[in-house]
Amino acid sequence: MAKFLNRMMNEYENEEESIITPKNARIAAVLLCVFFIVIGLAFGDFFKTAKGVFLGGAVAQLLFRQHELTIGKSIKSENPQSMTVSNYMVRLIIKGLTVFVAIQNPDVGIIGCILGLLSVPYGIYALAFADWIIHRKTGKEV
Numbered sequence: 001m002a003k004f005l006n007r008m009m010n011e012y013e014n015e016e017e018s019i020i021t022p023k024n025a026r027i028a029a030v031l032l033c034v035f036f037i038v039i040g041l042a043f044g045d046f047f048k049t050a051k052g053v054f055l056g057g058a059v060a061q062l063l064f065r066q067h068e069l070t071i072g073k074s075i076k077s078e079n080p081q082s083m084t085v086s087n088y089m090v091r092l093i094i095k096g097l098t099v100f101v102a103i104q105n106p107d108v109g110i111i112g113c114i115l116g117l118l119s120v121p122y123g124i125y126a127l128a129f130a131d132w133i134i135h136r137k138t139g140k141e142v
Contacts, residue, residue, distance in 0.1 A: 052108045056112065
């Protein structure tokens, strides 16, 4: 497992032509949150949806940063698999608590909260798709 994580980190650090970076992932996630808030206008309850997207998006950004900080530590630990699993479980519990708070609070939209929590993964997918389009048009291999 440690060899696999080391190889992934080396590829991640040596990736010069790719637009998939943590900074770009954060920007794409924020843009998706703005898009979700604008979509909330169409459903009538704008402020409720906006509060949900803000809550979910903020938690997603913080969890992404926590993941980014702990991946290096898990590579250097003696048992990287157990550390990775335990960090994943902590992030999963935090996401569950965020959804629970959104359900319990009538001023926060649950759909907006879930969309906000999904903003980081979908932002990364959008970047990967854009990277694929750029490499396809330039003729370089991905």
